Every structure is written in C-alpha cells, then in structure tokens.
Amino acid sequence: MGAVKHALQEVEDFVAESLGEGRTLNQTIRDAREAFSKMNNTYLLDADFIEDKYYQFRGQQWERCF
Numbered sequence: 001m002g003a004v005k006h007a008l009q010e011v012e013d014f015v016a017e018s019l020g021e022g023r024t025l026n027q028t029i030r031d032a033r034e035a036f037s038k039m040n041n042t043y044l045l046d047a048d049f050i051e052d053k054y055y056q057f058r059g060q061q062w063e064r065c066f
Contacts, residue, residue, distance in 0.1 A: 011043045015053040
C-alpha cells in the first residue's frame, strides 16, 4: 500500500473509532492533533479533512438506522 493511501486509511480508522466512542467533532479534531505526535501523520492536522470524514461516517451510521 502506498504511503499516502496508508496515511489516509489511518485517518479514516481514527475517525471511525472516535465516532464509535461517541466523540464530538471538536473532540475528534483535538484528539487527532494529539495523536499526530504519536502517528506522525500530517493528515491528522487537517481539520477540514477530519470533518469531512466525520460527517461521512456519521451519515453512514444514520443510513443504517433506516
């Protein structure tokens, strides 16, 4: 797997896990910034990307309810 694709997958996994824990968007963004120092993934610093993934996953959860 390419480095960029792997980094993007890490962010998706991080956001999905955060949603599973019931974290808010702001908490997820803050947690991502803290995780950056451990994971060294610059995509974790992109609040817009985190927000997009957050609402993407949240929308998928909402659709499952119906």
